[in-house]
Each structure stands twice: as C-alpha cells, then as structure tokens.
Amino acid sequence: MKLSSEEIEILRIMEENHKISVESIALMVMSSEESVRKTIKKLEDDKIIMSYPTLIDWSKVEGQENIIAMIDVKVTPKRGVGFDEVADRIARFPEVSSLYLMSGGYDLSITIEGKTMNQIATFVSEKLSTIENVISTTTHFMLKKYKHDGVIFSSGDEKDRRMVVSP
Amino acid sequence: MIEDYSRYVSETGKELKPSGIRKFFDLAASMEGVISLGVGEPDFITPWNIREAAIVSLEQGFTSYTANAGLLELRQEISAYLDKRFGVPYNPSNQIIVTIGASQGLDLAFRAILNQGDEVLIVEPAFVSYSPLVTLAGGRPIPVSTSPANGFKVTPEQIEQQITSKTKAILLCSPNNPTGSTLTKADLEGIAKVIEKHDLIVVSDEIYAELSYDEEFTSFSSIKGMYDRTILLNGFSKGFAMTGWRLGFVAAPKPLTEVMLKIHQYTTMCAPNMLQHGAIEALRNTYHEVEAMKRSYRRRRNYVVQTLNQIGLDCHVPGGAFYVFPSIRTTGLTSEQFAEELLLQEKVAVVPGNVFGESGEGYVRCSYATSMPQLQEALKRMQQFLESRKLVSKA
Ligand SMILES: Cc1ncc(COP(=O)(O)O)c(C=O)c1O
Numbered sequence: 001m002k003l004s005s006e007e008i009e010i011l012r013i014m015e016e017n018h019k020i021s022v023e024s025i026a027l028m029v030m031s032s033e034e035s036v037r038k039t040i041k042k043l044e045d046d047k048i049i050m051s052y053p054t055l056i057d058w059s060k061v062e063g064q065e066n067i068i069a070m071i072d073v074k075v076t077p078k079r080g081v082g083f084d085e086v087a088d089r090i091a092r093f094p095e096v097s098s099l100y101l102m103s104g105g106y107d108l109s110i111t112i113e114g115k116t117m118n119q120i121a122t123f124v125s126e127k128l129s130t131i132e133n134v135i136s137t138t139t140h141f142m143l144k145k146y147k148h149d150g151v152i153f154s155s156g157d158e159k160d161r162r163m164v165v166s167p
Numbered sequence: 168m169i170e171d172y173s174r175y176v177s178e179t180g181k182e183l184k185p186s187g188i189r190k191f192f193d194l195a196a197s198m199e200g201v202i203s204l205g206v207g208e209p210d211f212i213t214p215w216n217i218r219e220a221a222i223v224s225l226e227q228g229f230t231s232y233t234a235n236a237g238l239l240e241l242r243q244e245i246s247a248y249l250d251k252r253f254g255v256p257y258n259p260s261n262q263i264i265v266t267i268g269a270s271q272g273l274d275l276a277f278r279a280i281l282n283q284g285d286e287v288l289i290v291e292p293a294f295v296s297y298s299p300l301v302t303l304a305g306g307r308p309i310p311v312s313t314s315p316a317n318g319f320k321v322t323p324e325q326i327e328q329q330i331t332s333k334t335k336a337i338l339l340c341s342p343n344n345p346t347g348s349t350l351t352k353a354d355l356e357g358i359a360k361v362i363e364k365h366d367l368i369v370v371s372d373e374i375y376a377e378l379s380y381d382e383e384f385t386s387f388s389s390i391k392g393m394y395d396r397t398i399l400l401n402g403f404s405k406g407f408a409m410t411g412w413r414l415g416f417v418a419a420p421k422p423l424t425e426v427m428l429k430i431h432q433y434t435t436m437c438a439p440n441m442l443q444h445g446a447i448e449a450l451r452n453t454y455h456e457v458e459a460m461k462r463s464y465r466r467r468r469n470y471v472v473q474t475l476n477q478i479g480l481d482c483h484v485p486g487g488a489f490y491v492f493p494s495i496r497t498t499g500l501t502s503e504q505f506a507e508e509l510l511l512q513e514k515v516a517v518v519p520g521n522v523f524g525e526s527g528e529g530y531v532r533c534s535y536a537t538s539m540p541q542l543q544e545a546l547k548r549m550q551q552f553l554e555s556r557k558l559v560s561k562a
Contacts, residue, residue, distance in 0.1 A: 013466065017539070024543070027473045028466040158212050164516055165192040165205035167295050167344075 001046065006031065010039055011048070018052045057153055059145065066113045068097075068142040069120050071128065072106040074135040083107060086133050095123050106138070179303060186295045187522025191506065195516040202545045204533040205516035207344060209408040209489070213445075214456040217407065220448035224441040231440060235432045237265025237416070238443045244450040245416050249401075253376070253386035255394065257418040264417050264428055265438045265446075269374045270296060272400040272417040275427040276370045277304035280398075285335040287370075290321045291524030292492070294344045294372070298524075306335070312526035315494065318483050319346040320354055323361045330361075336368040339387060342375040345523045345532035346492040347468075347485025352385040359390045370398045374415070377406025377457055379487040380465040388418075395420055405488070406457055407449045412442050464489050467535040471542060475533075478550040479559030489536040492520065496529045498558040506531055512555070513548035 003011075009029050013020060022040070026033045043049045058064045073090075077083050083101055087108060091099045098111040110128075114120040120139070129137050145153050173181065195201055212218075236242060242259035250256045257263050266272040273296060277287070283305045289297045291310045298308035311329050313319045326337060339358070341350040350358070362369055371387035388397040402415025417427060431437075468484075468491065475482040475493045482493035495505045502519035509515050520527030535542060553559045 009462075009466070012462065020539070024470060024539070027470040030469045030473070160210065162203075162206050162208060162210070163192065164195040164201055164203045165188060165518060166207045167186070167188050 001048065003048075007039055007043065010036065011043065014040075014049070055149060055151055057145070066115065067117060067120055068111065068113050068145075069124075070140045070142065071110040071112065071124065072102075072138040072140075073108040073110060073128070074137075075107045076133045076135060077107075078133060086131060089131060090128065093123070093127060095119075183299050183302065186299075188295055188518060191516075191518060191522070194507070195510060198510070198514060201510070201514045201516050202537070202541050202548070203516040204535070204537060204542075204545055205518050206534050206536060207490075208410040208536065209405060209460065210536045210538060211408040211460050213407065213409050213412070214449075214453050216452055216456075217409065217445045217449045221441050221445035224444035229440045229444060233265075233437045233440050233443060235437050236263065236428055237438055238440070238447070241265055241443045241447050241450075242416075244447050245418070248450050249386075249399075249418060253384065253389055255386050255388045255399070255418070257399075258421070261421050262418055262424050264424060264431055265443060266402070266415045266417055266431065267435060267438055268404060268413045269372060269400045269402040269415040270413075271431075271435065272402070272415050273297070273300050273370070273372070274304070275417060275430055276398045276400065276419075277301055277306060278430050279423055279426040280336055280368055281306035282335075284333060286331060286333040287335060288326060288329050288337040289524075290326075290337075290339060290343075292319065292343075292345050292520060292527035292530070293338075293524055294340060295522060297338055307333070309334070310524055310526075311337075312524070313346075313348075314526065315481075315483055315492075315530075318485075319343065319348040319492070320350055321358070323357045326358060326361050327365075330365050330367075334365065334367060336370055337362065338370045338372065340372040340375075342379055342384075342485070342487025344375070344488055345490050345518070345520065345527065347488045347490045348483075349379055349382065349486030350385075351382060352390070355385055355387055355390050355393075359387075359393050362396060363392055368396055368398065369393065371400065373399060373401045375405050375488040376401060378461060378464060378489060380461070380468060381486050384487070398423060403446055403449055406460075407453060408460060409445075409449065412445065414438055414442055414446050464535065467537075467539065467542060470539070471533065471535045471546070474546045475549075478546065479553055480549075489534055491533050491535065492527075492530050493533065494530055498553070498556075500558070502528055502531055508556075509549065509552050513552045515545045515548050515552075 006029055010025060013025055013028060022033050022036050026036045058066055075083060075086050078085055090096060095112045095114060096110055097113050100109045102109045112123060124137055124139055242263045245263050246257050246259040277300050281304045285306045286309050287301045287306050288311050289308050291312050301308040309329050311321055311325050313321050369387055373386060376384045388394050388399050398419040400417050403409040471491055472482050472484050480493040482491050485491055498505060502521050506517050506519040518532040520530030
C-alpha cells in the first residue's frame with residue numbers, strides 16, 4: 001500500500017514510542033490533532049498498525065522468567081496448499097510466539113515460550129511432532145537475550161555524556 | 168617568583184575575550200538536575216559501524232602519522248561525497264585537507280588569506296569562534312547584523328554596506344549556528360553578485376550541510392562563478408554525530424590549499440590515523456543513519472518551534488542545524504538575565520543570544536538535540552517560568 005510521507009512519519013514516531021500523545025505527534029508533523037487521530041484510525045483499520053505491544057524484559061522479573069526455545073521443523077508439503085496448511089495449524093497453538101517459513105536446511109522456524117522445561121518438552125513431543133506431515137524437529141533453548149526487535153537488552157545504557165553547555 | 172605575568176602574555180592573547188558560552192557553562196555545570204537545551208552537538212552517539220571501524224584500525228595497528236593532508240583513501244571518499252552530494256568536484260590529491268574539526272579548517276582558512284588589518288565580514292548572530300579566529304590571524308572581524316524580520320538571513324545590501332577597501336573575505340554559515348537559518352540557492356546567488364563585484368573570498372562553513380530539513384542544501388561553491396572564490400569547510404561533527412572525534416575537512420582552489428597545507432603541516436602534522444579510518448566508514452556506509460537522525464531532528468524542531476510559540480515566545484521556523492532562536496523581548500529581560508533566571512529557577516539551560524554577537528541580544532539559543540521526553544519537560548518548565556513571573560502577556 002502506498003502511504004503519504006506524513007503517514008509514514010506518524011508510523012515512525014509511533015514505532016519509537018506508541019505512548020506518545022496525539023497532541024505531540026501533531027506538533028511534530030505540523031498537523032492538527034484531529035487529522036492525526038484520523039490517520040491513526042485509518043492505519044489501524046488497514047492493519048498497517050497491527051497491535052501495540054510492550055517490549056518487556058521478563059528475565060528481570062522474579063518468578064516471571066520464561067523459557068524460550070526455537071524449533072527447526074522439517075515438513076512434507078501438501079499438494080495444493082504447500083506448507084500453508086500445516087503452518088496455519090501450528091500457529092494456532094498459544095505457546096507459539098512466532099512462526100516463519102525458511103529457506104535452507106529446514107522448513108519452519110518456530111519460537112515457543114513456556115513456564116517450564118517440561119511444558120516445552122510436552123509441546124514438542126505431544127503436539128508438534130505428532131502433527132501429520134511433520135518429519136522432524138530440532139529444539140534449541142535460548143540462554144540469554146542480548147537484542148530483540150532492534151532493542152539492545154543487557155548493555156549498560158549509553159547515557160548522555162555531553163557537557164551541559166557547548167558551542 | 169613572578170608576581171605579574173601580564174608582561175609575558177601576548178597582546179593578542181590578552182585582548183581575546185573569553186567566550187560567553189564558557190561563562191554560562193560554568194554556572195550551569197555547578198548545578199544538579201539541569202535539563203540542557205544548551206548543547207551545540209548531536210544527542211546521538213556516533214553510529215556503531217563508524218566506532219567499530221576505528222576500533223578495528225587500532226587493532227590492526229594504524230598508529231602512525233598519515234600524509235599531512237590526511238589518508239588519501241579518506242580524501243578520495245570526501246571528494247566523492249562532495250561531488251555526489253553537493254555537485255562540487257575537488258581533486259583529492261591537492262584540493263582537500265583533513266583537519267581537526269571544522270574548527271581547525273577555519274583557523275587554516277583565515278591564516279592562509281589574511282594580512283595584518285584585512286577585514287573579514289562576519290554575519291551575526293554567529294558561531295562564537297569566528298571573530299577570535301580572525302583576530303588571531305591578524306585580521307579585523309567586521310560584524311554584519313541580521314534580524315528576524317527576514318529569518319536572520321543576510322541580504323546582499325547588508326553585506327555591501329560593510330565593505331571597505333580593506334575587506335578581504337566574508338564568512339557565511341548556512342544552516343546557521345545559533346539561528347538555524349538557512350540560505351537558499353537564490354539567496355546565495357544574490358550574495359554571489361556582491362562577492363564578484365567586490366572581488367572577495369568566501370569562507371563557507373557548511374558543517375550543518377547534512378542537517379537541512381526543508382530544502383536541498385546548496386553548497387556555496389556550486390554557485391556559478393564562486394568555485395574559484397570559496398574555501399569550503401565541512402566535517403563529521405554534526406551530520407555524523409562525531410563531535411568528539413575532532414575530524415573535519417577543507418576544500419578549496421589549489422593555490423589556497425597549498426598555503427593551508429603548509430600551515431597545517433607545521434602546526435598539526437595530520438589528523439589522528441585511526442579516527443580517519445572511522446571517517447572513511449562514515450562516508451561509505453552511514454547514509455541510513457544520517458537520514459534517520461535528520462528525520463528525528465526535524466520532528467523535534469517542529470515540536471519545539473510550535474510549543475515555544477504556544478507558550479508565548481516568538482520563534483521563526485529555522486530550516487536547518489538543531490537550534491531555535493526564540494525572541495525573549497516580550498519578557499523585558501536581557502538575554503543574559505533570561506537565561507540565568509531560567510536556569511536558577513527552573514533548571515533549564517539555554518544560551519543567551521548576546522554571546523553570538525550584538526544582534527543576538529533579545530534572543531536565546533535552544534538546542535533540540537535532546538530526547539523528546541527531555542524537551543517536553545524543558546518546555547513545561549519554561550512555561551512555568553514565564554507564568555510565575557507573568558513575563559509574557561497572554562494574548
Ligand atoms: C557553525 C559551526 N562551525 C564550526 C563548528 C565546529 O565544528 P567542529 O567540531 O568540526 O570543529 C561548530 C560547532 O559547534 C559550529 O556550530
């Protein structure tokens with residue numbers, strides 16, 4: 001879909017911080033609040049703005065740490081629908097947080113999150129590998145998150161080191 | 168024991184005025200919890216690929232001197248950049264010198280062209296170093312005042328009024344520090360006519376070239392007839408967020424670079440080797456980052472200008488750099504009083520306009536190279552300041 005430069009600008013601002021007020025966005029793009037509100041509504045209706053997730057580092061919250069695994073899956077494609085049908089089935093499991101069709105050594109890449117190792121093991125052995133057309137699975141557990149969705153997690157913040165006043 | 172050193176200190180050294188910025192810095196630095204709109208540099212850290220390239224060059228042992236004019240590879244990149252980006256061709260082997268920031272470029276330019284008593288026109292409000300550098304090179308700085316009536320742009324008439332038989336050169340800076348005002352191609356063409364008529368040299372400070380928001384930037388050297396008369400200064404500080412690297416460059420007709428190179432060779436030898444490797448990477452692979460930083464500044468400029476106008480401080484929309492220069496006349500305070508009281512009462516640092524020359528009196532410089540949340544908070548505090556003192560009569 002072809003968007004206007006103002007629409008793209010609004011998307012960029014909201015991608016950085018979706019909590020920013022409509023008033024501030026309007027000032028930044030030199031438009032009226034009314035018109036910005038309309039644009040956002042349109043972008044939501046067109047499903048260009050898909051949702052407003054909050055990026056949380058759960059590993060910092062005691063008792064809330066998730067176990068994350070990435071699973072490489074080989075699949076026999078089905079005549080007529082290729083990989084889509086089996087992918088669609090897998091995507092519906094709530095444990096699955098992302099799912100991609102890949103080129104290379106395997107077909108589907110799945111990310112799943114669970115509370116315990118046991119939960120993940122059960123998902124793989126009882127739900128995933130028993131699906132017809134799934135040939136094999138390889139499970140990798142994620143040990144530590146350094147960067148996610150463009151955001152660097154662990155590093156000490158690169159804080160403002162400038163002097164208070166400079167020429 | 169020597170009690171009085173004044174006998175030993177040079178007359179020029181004695182007469183140099185300390186920068187008004189310095190004075191204000193000392194006051195602001197002595198306080199805690201200050202939100203600063205007083206900085207003349209990007210709030211971004213140098214893009215990682217550039218930092219990484221410098222680290223790698225250190226690992227590989229690039230720790231020696233380079234050619235006086237800088238690494239040839241870097242000069243070639245600079246030449247390609249100037250040609251591709253601004254349409255001004257310079258020969259990397261004898262028309263470009265890598266300097267310690269645009270600052271050293273300015274120094275070289277004045278020292279190369281000025282004789283004792285030569286006059287240099289300086290469009291004010293102006294970057295704080297211009298006049299002292301002219302003085303240090305033996306010249307006489309002559310201010311050309313501009314006003315907000317036409318967005319702090321200098322007109323050919325204003326320039327012509329200050330020209331005497333001693334006038335040698337004029338310094339132009341667009342986009343400008345502190346006003347952010349930008350000269351269009353048509354503006355520059357008008358100025359060029361005066362330059363030609365009076366046979367002057369132009370020192371063109373283009374350090375903010377990458378930060379022009381509403382119009383394509385025009386290099387003075389690309390104006391018809393001006394290539395032969397222009398000493399072009401640019402660098403990595405602002406557009407590439409590399410202020411601390413101290414890297415810039417000067418490009419000029421060969422007879423002028425020859426002289427500048429002699430001075431550079433004796434005073435500086437060359438710019439740091441490993442940092443020049445970072446600069447090569449900057450010119451090769453940072454297009455997207457530079458664009459993204461520019462978009463971010465543009466948004467913030469819009470936000471700040473409109474909010475200042477809303478809270479009662481008249482502010483024109485500057486076309487470039489990262490400064491706004493609102494009028495504080497309605498408050499009845501001088502720019503120094505305004506800046507000082509705002510700092511003491513609300514802990515927001517801005518720079519008084521008079522440190523940039525007389526025509527800056529009645530204004531303050533606010534930099535928007537600061538995060539949105541900080542800008543929002545700073546503007547809220549400025550509004551509180553104005554309201555608490557009933558300094559602006561609400562229309
Ligand atoms: C107009 C202008 N010229 C030159 C400079 C100095 O730049 P550099 O860091 O390249 O020496 C500055 C820095 O504030 C500036 O504002």
